[in-house]
Amino acid sequence: MSSTPTIPPLTGTITVDAPVDQTFRTFTAHFGSWWPAEYHIGQAEMATAILEPRHGGRWYEQGVDGSECDWGRVLVWEPPHRLVVTWQINGQWQFDPDPEHASEIEVRFTPDGPEQTRVELEHRHLERLVDGQALREGIQGGGGWSALLEQFAKAAANQR
Amino acid sequence: MLGDPTRRAIFELLARHPSTVGELAQQLPITRSAVSQHLRVLKDGGLVISQAQGTRRIYRLNPEGVTALRAYLDRVWAEALTAFGKAAQTAPTDSEQEEP
Numbered sequence: 670m671s672s673t674p675t676i677p678p679l680t681g682t683i684t685v686d687a688p689v690d691q692t693f694r695t696f697t698a699h700f701g702s703w704w705p706a707e708y709h710i711g712q713a714e715m716a717t718a719i720l721e722p723r724h725g726g727r728w729y730e731q732g733v734d735g736s737e738c739d740w741g742r743v744l745v746w747e748p749p750h751r752l753v754v755t756w757q758i759n760g761q762w763q764f765d766p767d768p769e770h771a772s773e774i775e776v777r778f779t780p781d782g783p784e785q786t787r788v789e790l791e792h793r794h795l796e797r798l799v800d801g802q803a804l805r806e807g808i809q810g811g812g813g814w815s816a817l818l819e820q821f822a823k824a825a826a827n828q829r
Numbered sequence: 830m831l832g833d834p835t836r837r838a839i840f841e842l843l844a845r846h847p848s849t850v851g852e853l854a855q856q857l858p859i860t861r862s863a864v865s866q867h868l869r870v871l872k873d874g875g876l877v878i879s880q881a882q883g884t885r886r887i888y889r890l891n892p893e894g895v896t897a898l899r900a901y902l903d904r905v906w907a908e909a910l911t912a913f914g915k916a917a918q919t920a921p922t923d924s925e926q927e928e929p
Contacts, residue, residue: 708909
């Protein structure tokens with residue numbers, strides 16, 4: 670009906686007390702060790718999430734039952750300073766293989782001295798995820814985001 | 830906007846099901862007028878819409894979803910980066926840390 674409006678990118682910055690190499694490695698090789706397990710898309714509980722360390726690598730979660738769900742792909746692999754991955758989780762909270770619908774996450778790792786690293790994250794092209802109709806149905810029909818938010822709400826409540 | 834814990838609680842309750850101000854106030858330790866004030870902020874921010882249903886006014890997440898999606902992902906990243914910061918500072922320099 671109407672064209673999708675642009676959604677401003679999300680940004681986040683954090684400074685960690687670790688050298689840039691180690692910081693990049695923690696982010697990538699040990700992705701599953703820090704990603705909050707409640708944020709996942711598979712039917713099964715998430716066992717871990719894996720970011721394959723190369724250009725074109727897969728980014729996916731592994732369920733406790735061994736099932737796998739893709740999240741995106743590695744677009745830029747420049748250790749230890751820069752990483753760009755796609756986030757292809759759509760409004761139905763499912764992986765969308767269409768590259769036209771892929772949002773992007775760029776992460777930059779900048780040394781702030783020998784033992785400190787600034788990590789800047791940008792999640793952009795969010796409008797590509799909003800296959801408007803799907804998102805509307807997802808929220809109104811009780812699936813998609815609505816179901817995910819419900820899950821999130823439960824998880825958040827359990828932490829109190 | 831969702832950095833405020835009460836507003837986040839309201840957002841999460843509405844994600845579960847559309848509600849009136851009274852229904853929200855019953856589930857939260859704040860007054861109806863405080864709920865209304867938070868709802869106004871969420872409405873102005875485009876996260877929430879309201880519809881009249883008879884004499885009741887029902888609040889729900891904005892079905893267009895764009896702002897809600899962005900706000901939601903904003904929370905995801907805020908939490909993920911905090912978790913990452915902790916992991917990065919405690920990670921041994923060169924050992925495997927695979928999940929069990």
